Amino acid sequence: MFEKLTIQETVKELQGDEKNGLTDEEARIRLDSHGRNVLREAKKTTVVGAFFEQLNDPLIYVLLAATVISILLGEISDAAIIVTVIVLNAVVGVIQEGKAQKALDALKKLTSPRAVVKRGGKQMEIAASELVPGDLVFLDAGRQVPADLRLLDTVNLKIEESALTGETVPVEKDAHFTARGELSMGDRVNMAYMSTVVTYGRGEGIVTNTGMDTEIGKIAAIINEAPKEMTPLQRRLGDLGKLLSIVAVVLCVALFGIALLQKRDVADMFLTAISLAVAAVPEGLPAVVTIVLALSVSKMVKVNTIVRRLPSVETLGAVSIVCSDKTGTLTQNKMTVAKCFVNLQMMDSDQLNPDRQKEFLEGMTLCNDGVCSDEECIGEPTELALLELSGKYHIRREQLEKAKPRTDEKPFDSKRKMMTTQHRQAGGYINYTKGAPDEVLKRCTKILLDGREVRMTDVYRRQIEKASERMSAQALRVLAVSMKKDKKDLQEKDLTFIGLTGMIDPPRPEAAGAVEKFRSAGVTTVMITGDHVDTAFAIARDLGIAREQSECLTGPQLSSMTDAELADALDNVRVFARVSPEHKVRIVKALKAKDKIVAMTGDGVNDAPSLKTADIGIAMGVSGTDVAKNASDIILTDDNFATIERAIEEGRGIYENIKKSVLFLLSSNFGEIITMFLAIIAGLASPLKASHILWVNLITDSLPALALGVDENDREELMENPPRDSKESLFAGGGLACTLFYGCLIGAVSLTAFLILPLSVLREGNMAFTIANIAEVLKTEAILNRSQTYAFTVLCLSELFHAVGMRDVAKSVFRMNHLSNKLMIGAFVMGFVLQAAVTEIPALIGVFGTVALSFEEWGNLIFLAAFPLLAHEIFVLVSLLKRKGSPKAGYKAAANTVITYWQRM
Numbered sequence: 001m002f003e004k005l006t007i008q009e010t011v012k013e014l015q016g017d018e019k020n021g022l023t024d025e026e027a028r029i030r031l032d033s034h035g036r037n038v039l040r041e042a043k044k045t046t047v048v049g050a051f052f053e054q055l056n057d058p059l060i061y062v063l064l065a066a067t068v069i070s071i072l073l074g075e076i077s078d079a080a081i082i083v084t085v086i087v088l089n090a091v092v093g094v095i096q097e098g099k100a101q102k103a104l105d106a107l108k109k110l111t112s113p114r115a116v117v118k119r120g121g122k123q124m125e126i127a128a129s130e131l132v133p134g135d136l137v138f139l140d141a142g143r144q145v146p147a148d149l150r151l152l153d154t155v156n157l158k159i160e161e162s163a164l165t166g167e168t169v170p171v172e173k174d175a176h177f178t179a180r181g182e183l184s185m186g187d188r189v190n191m192a193y194m195s196t197v198v199t200y201g202r203g204e205g206i207v208t209n210t211g212m213d214t215e216i217g218k219i220a221a222i223i224n225e226a227p228k229e230m231t232p233l234q235r236r237l238g239d240l241g242k243l244l245s246i247v248a249v250v251l252c253v254a255l256f257g258i259a260l261l262q263k264r265d266v267a268d269m270f271l272t273a274i275s276l277a278v279a280a281v282p283e284g285l286p287a288v289v290t291i292v293l294a295l296s297v298s299k300m301v302k303v304n305t306i307v308r309r310l311p312s313v314e315t316l317g318a319v320s321i322v323c324s325d326k327t328g329t330l331t332q333n334k335m336t337v338a339k340c341f342v343n344l345q346m347m348d349s350d351q352l353n354p355d356r357q358k359e360f361l362e363g364m365t366l367c368n369d370g371v372c373s374d375e376e377c378i379g380e381p382t383e384l385a386l387l388e389l390s391g392k393y394h395i396r397r398e399q400l401e402k403a404k405p406r407t408d409e410k411p412f413d414s415k416r417k418m419m420t421t422q423h424r425q426a427g428g429y430i431n432y433t434k435g436a437p438d439e440v441l442k443r444c445t446k447i448l449l450d451g452r453e454v455r456m457t458d459v460y461r462r463q464i465e466k467a468s469e470r471m472s473a474q475a476l477r478v479l480a481v482s483m484k485k486d487k488k489d490l491q492e493k494d495l496t497f498i499g500l501t502g503m504i505d506p507p508r509p510e511a512a513g514a515v516e517k518f519r520s521a522g523v524t525t526v527m528i529t530g531d532h533v534d535t536a537f538a539i540a541r542d543l544g545i546a547r548e549q550s551e552c553l554t555g556p557q558l559s560s561m562t563d564a565e566l567a568d569a570l571d572n573v574r575v576f577a578r579v580s581p582e583h584k585v586r587i588v589k590a591l592k593a594k595d596k597i598v599a600m601t602g603d604g605v606n607d608a609p610s611l612k613t614a615d616i617g618i619a620m621g622v623s624g625t626d627v628a629k630n631a632s633d634i635i636l637t638d639d640n641f642a643t644i645e646r647a648i649e650e651g652r653g654i655y656e657n658i659k660k661s662v663l664f665l666l667s668s669n670f671g672e673i674i675t676m677f678l679a680i681i682a683g684l685a686s687p688l689k690a691s692h693i694l695w696v697n698l699i700t701d702s703l704p705a706l707a708l709g710v711d712e713n714d715r716e717e718l719m720e721n722p723p724r725d726s727k728e729s730l731f732a733g734g735g736l737a738c739t740l741f742y743g744c745l746i747g748a749v750s751l752t753a754f755l756i757l758p759l760s761v762l763r764e765g766n767m768a769f770t771i772a773n774i775a776e777v778l779k780t781e782a783i784l785n786r787s788q789t790y791a792f793t794v795l796c797l798s799e800l801f802h803a804v805g806m807r808d809v810a811k812s813v814f815r816m817n818h819l820s821n822k823l824m825i826g827a828f829v830m831g832f833v834l835q836a837a838v839t840e841i842p843a844l845i846g847v848f849g850t851v852a853l854s855f856e857e858w859g860n861l862i863f864l865a866a867f868p869l870l871a872h873e874i875f876v877l878v879s880l881l882k883r884k885g886s887p888k889a890g891y892k893a894a895a896n897t898v899i900t901y902w903q904r905m
């Protein structure tokens with residue numbers, strides 16, 4: 001608003017005093033009215049609150065219900081195990097997300113602690129927090145702007161605003177400018193904003209806004225208001241938890257119905273129904289997912305990625321849009337000379353000849369206030385770029401000034417748009433002038449060609465102007481360098497034109513390759529920047545993000561669009577330029593509304609709101625501000641855009657592994673349900689005890705599930721496919737069929753193991769194999785205990801074999817590289833050892849109600865338990881033969897294999 005008002009209108013609007021400033025009394029009244037010039041803190045979540053937030057998950061609710069059920073069954077140890085799992089799961093989440101809500105703290109650190117003001121006609125220094133609208137504030141080089149100001153006076157004032165606008169070059173301010181219409185923040189040259197830094201000159205301004213009403217305060221509010229959304233995996237697991245809850249209830253109701261129909265003992269059936277409900281819940285799933293994600297965090301560090309929010313690891317794999325800030329992310333955040341025009345020739349900066357272009361290199365080095373040493377470089381980006389160029393040719397300012405010391409100077413002036421320095425040299429003096437090409441050129445009467453000064457003609461002038469236009473068309477920042485010899489005065493006339501330099505913040509070398517890899521992986525790259533549209537498009541074109549200018553949209557154009565118009569434009573726009581933080585948030589929200597999973601990258605304060613709004617906020621670890629880092633989910637420790645591609649690749653692999661773990665656990669639990677449900681429907685005793693189910697779910701299942709969670713995947717294959725749909729179920733891509741088939745198979749072999757002994761007894765007694773006879777045999781406690789041990793053992797071991805096959809459902813176990821997943825080998829061996837322990841160690845036999853087994857029994861049970869692996873091999877064989885055009889041969893081979901295995905039993 002204030003950028004549209006003149007100085008007088010602004011002072012009147014704010015009821016200020018341009019000459020003496022506010023009185024102390026008026027300042028006190030306004031402070032009471034407007035509040036202190038500080039950013040309001042968000043309500044912080046306590047550790048206890050964070051802990052309970054981790055419990056707010058449908059799957060955790062199911063586990064809590066299982067805990068109550070276990071207590072009702074009198075299984076206190078089982079309940080304790082489940083509670084331990086829940087607590088550990090929550091603790092890991094709290095620790096990983098412990099840095100959340102620090103974005104506003106970092107924003108507070110950016111505010112200036114002191115400000116120079118005029119009150120009651122006296123100049124004084126006060127705490128910046130005491131500033132009020134209407135205060136007169138003085139600015140000079142190196143000082144941070146303490147509040148939002150409408151500038152009243154400027155003398156060569158330049159302010160570095162990249163953290164807010166994303167523009168690399170400091171902005172030249174002009175107090176007498178008055179805006180016409182809506183302007184982006186970077187174009188409001190009569191305004192200065194809180195947290196930006198004065199790099200050159202001095203100025204005076206009147207405070208227009210303080211605290212949360214400032215531009216940075218608005219950013220703080222956006223960060224604070226951004227909702228914390230669930231990741232796709234959290235949503236899918238939440239849906240799964242609800243489904244399992246329904247399944248558990250349905251099973252209980254069904255069993256009660258069966259109990260009534262069969263006229264069985266209702267109390268006994270109640271306990272059986274509870275046991276079946278426990279079997280429906282994969283108690284180890286939340287812990288497995290949390291631990292897999294935590295292990296993945298360590299893995300991500302190896303690709304220079306720090307994960308601040310645990311579930312976001314998996315979300316990377318679903319990213320379909322990467323919205324990237326330009327400055328410091330796609331570019332190097334360092335001005336570099338790209339083109340030079342010398343001797344009427346356009347050339348790249350590395351094609352200069354230091355002997356032939358001596359005056360050109362020395363002019364840009366001496367007419368320069370930048371300072372570079374081995375430790376650091378201090379100065380304006382454009383001047384440092386010139387020093388870097390001359391440094392490539394071993395020309396150093398400090399050495400050059402010893403031979404040609406500066407004797408006088410005419411500093412840069414925003415009206416002249418030039419600076420001139422005078423140097424003493426052998427035989428007299430030489431002046432160097434650099435500045436805007438049009439201003440320098442109109443003062444040139446000669447041109448330096450091949451080391452000789454010749455008269456400037458109209459032909460030469462047009463060539464220079466065309467070269468400048470060509471550079472500008474490539475979004476280069478153009479500077480002209482000229483000289484004047486043997487004149488001690490500093491008058492900027494009768495100059496000799498030397499050459500032009502074209503500078504740009506260049507793209508990161510690796511960014512173009514990453515953009516191309518994204519494209520092949522079905523991920524779209526969108527540039528969102530506060531920089532000028534020409535500069536943004538030039539970088540986007542070089543990187544392959546955009547091909548036509550029509551793919552660009554500016555902030556003012558965006559402001560005039562409705563949400564529907566913006567939604568339509570998003571299909572074609574690849575570059576958003578001259579945008580504000582609010583625009584960035586709106587763009588991200590619009591993309592998410594189109595069911596896109598959005599990753600937003602950035603490094604500045606202006607990026608923080610959109611980083612927090614995106615599904616994945618990715619901050620730069622080296623150049624990024626604390627605000628950006630604390631608002632993000634992920635931090636890149638090398639500031640390398642290409643690292644995002646590797647992180648997405650890891651994210652896709654992590655999702656595939658979690659999906660394998662989930663399907664493995666669910667198929668195992670489904671096997672338990674089938675085993676118990678079919679036996680109970682048939683009127684038989686329960687094949688499994690509640691302790692058996694919890695042992696399998698929490699111990700022997702969890703180890704191979706973890707191994708699947710850290711499995712190696714085919715990296716090339718991962719990035720050849722488009723990102724998965726954000727609404728895709730965990731059962732997509734054949735997952736449901738896999739779960740049901742292997743669940744039924746595990747249930748079948750477990751039930752077979754349960755019936756081996758009673759069928760053997762009936763066969764020896766020449767009794768009919770009827771359900772009634774089997775039920776009668778199982779009433780013998782010794783037979784029931786051994787039968788349950790058989791079922792328990794086969795259930796456990798069959799799931800171990802199943803886990804091996806789940807590593808890759810399309811590859812034979814004989815073609816898998818088992819050494820690439822040593823954890824799976826360890827889990828398999830440990831599973832066997834643990835299962836042997838509960839059947840062979842007397843103390844554990846007493847706890848689990850099992851019996852000791854002979855070597856022959858172990859051999860038979862292992863053979864039976866290997867059927868899931870046999871099925872895996874058959875599926876792979878059939879699939880292979882079908883691909884070779886022999887489906888009938890595949891099915892015949894599969895049938896023969898199954899018959900052979902069954903006969904061996």
